[in-house]
Amino acid sequence: MAARFEGVDYYDVDSLLSEEERMIRDTVREWVDDEVVPIIGEAYIERRFPTELKPKMAEIGVFGANLPEEYGCAGLNNVAYGLIMQELERGDSGIRSFASVQGALVMYPIYEFGSEEQRREYLPRLARGELVGCFGLTEPDFGSNPAGMRTTARKSGSGWVLNGTKMWITNGSLADVAIIWAKTGDLGDPNSIRGFIVPTTTPGLTAHDQKGKLSLLASDTSEIALEDVCVPEEALLPEGRALRSPLMCLTQARYGIAWGAVGAAMACFDEAARYANERIMFDGPIGGKQIQQVRLADMLTWITQGQLLALQLGRLKDRGAARPQQVSLAKRANVDMACNVAREARRLLGANGILIEYQAMRHMCNLESVYTYEGTHDIHSLILGQDVTGIPAF
Ligand code: TGC
Ligand code: FAD
Numbered sequence: 001m002a003a004r005f006e007g008v009d010y011y012d013v014d015s016l017l018s019e020e021e022r023m024i025r026d027t028v029r030e031w032v033d034d035e036v037v038p039i040i041g042e043a044y045i046e047r048r049f050p051t052e053l054k055p056k057m058a059e060i061g062v063f064g065a066n067l068p069e070e071y072g073c074a075g076l077n078n079v080a081y082g083l084i085m086q087e088l089e090r091g092d093s094g095i096r097s098f099a100s101v102q103g104a105l106v107m108y109p110i111y112e113f114g115s116e117e118q119r120r121e122y123l124p125r126l127a128r129g130e131l132v133g134c135f136g137l138t139e140p141d142f143g144s145n146p147a148g149m150r151t152t153a154r155k156s157g158s159g160w161v162l163n164g165t166k167m168w169i170t171n172g173s174l175a176d177v178a179i180i181w182a183k184t185g186d187l188g189d190p191n192s193i194r195g196f197i198v199p200t201t202t203p204g205l206t207a208h209d210q211k212g213k214l215s216l217l218a219s220d221t222s223e224i225a226l227e228d229v230c231v232p233e234e235a236l237l238p239e240g241r242a243l244r245s246p247l248m249c250l251t252q253a254r255y256g257i258a259w260g261a262v263g264a265a266m267a268c269f270d271e272a273a274r275y276a277n278e279r280i281m282f283d284g285p286i287g288g289k290q291i292q293q294v295r296l297a298d299m300l301t302w303i304t305q306g307q308l309l310a311l312q313l314g315r316l317k318d319r320g321a322a323r324p325q326q327v328s329l330a331k332r333a334n335v336d337m338a339c340n341v342a343r344e345a346r347r348l349l350g351a352n353g354i355l356i357e358y359q360a361m362r363h364m365c366n367l368e369s370v371y372t373y374e375g376t377h378d379i380h381s382l383i384l385g386q387d388v389t390g391i392p393a394f
Helices: 019-045 051-059 078-091 093-113 116-127 244-278 290-318 324-348 350-354 360-372 377-389
Strands: 133-136 152-156 159-170 177-183 193-199 205-209 221-232
Touching (some): 019 051, 019 093, 019 360, 078 244, 078 290, 093 116, 093 133, 093 159, 093 244, 093 360, 133 159, 133 221, 159 177, 193 221, 244 290, 244 324, 290 324, 324 350, 350 360
Parallel strands (some): 133 177
Antiparallel strands (some): 152 159, 152 177, 177 193, 205 221
């Protein structure tokens, strides 16, 4: 039985948070301890997203938490939103993914690029978890380079007809609505890319679970095929006019991941530190051995750096001053950091570290997906390289 999580806060980062931010963090923290940690190992082994958690996630306001209250959202600042992502991913990357996709990749584009009618129709129901959404950008041959996508939407009478295949879509088989990005060839640009809100019951849309995953097992990942899918004009997100629109959504999701990764790392460190004091080998706790102390010192240092990075990024975002490249830096650094922490924690745990009863290996495997999605580590290196040199090297 896992002990209650008491936080990892070596630099008193708590003192940099407002009372409201701490309260929101603690509410989600408690819920994760009570309802996620006890069941997540089993859900992972069963390879299912625990949908039973969805109503409570909606009740505590995690879906689109930084979007305005007038659309049924919590209207929180970006630091509070980040703290929510941190706590959810302390439970499991799949739980944070579910919330990230719903909020940053489905609700945000409807809020940012949708009409007022679309906002009023969809946002409150997505916030309440009555509807689940997914985001279809990636295709089998266009992952890192979505500009090359082959999915098309062609004007037909009073609506549009969509054809194509989207791959690796989180929540793809669970979703009620899909945000599908497609080449429309209108607006005077043969490569124009626009977004559509497509109910997943629309004839011609099929979703298939991605088989054979070894990572993010407590999350639904699916392929979505679109064959002559007809949608009315009202399905088009009117203000999304180019690749820039889906990339703006990615910036929102990457921001949440920068915080979420810190949560996964904190869970691994907490587990490793406890184990180090409990596990007796060569007549004493392994925590009394210098090699394990170095390991713990490294983990603590990396986490502390990651916490400060996420918090300052959040403060910049709340001032409207965070650039996408700064978000890339934090996504890249914090996910890499969390991968390293999870791996070191797993090693410290010895053979027990490969068991589902412990968290480290589950987080370690999950984080390989997090390292890859929302822009691979390499893509973020190139984004930063371009920012420094002015030379695109993609
Ligand atoms: P490029 O010419 O650089 O940019 C086109 C326009 O977009 C603007 N822009 C951005 N705006 C906001 N945020 C960003 N992050 C932006 N990146 C670029 C840019 O300023 C430009 O604007 P404008 O007005 O001048 O037209 O476009 P490019 O085709 O060269 O692509 C650049 C590149 C490689 C960085 C981009 O394609 C990229 O980020 N690729 C990675 C793809 C990716 O991250 N896919 C993620 C799919 S979704 C997902 O993984 C969900 S996982 C969910 C979960 O479970 O949590
Ligand atoms: P590729 O682009 O084929 O990359 C392969 C390798 O080449 C990587 O190491 C990459 O870094 C490297 N590489 C690529 N380009 C360059 C370059 N120019 N220079 C140097 N190296 C390069 N997508 C969605 O749209 N919606 C989702 O909900 C979603 N959820 C996902 C969930 C999971 C579990 C996973 C694993 C992926 C998900 N994705 C989703 C897709 C994800 O965004 C892509 O996998 C990611 O963008 C990378 O694309 P790719 O897998 O095709 O890799």
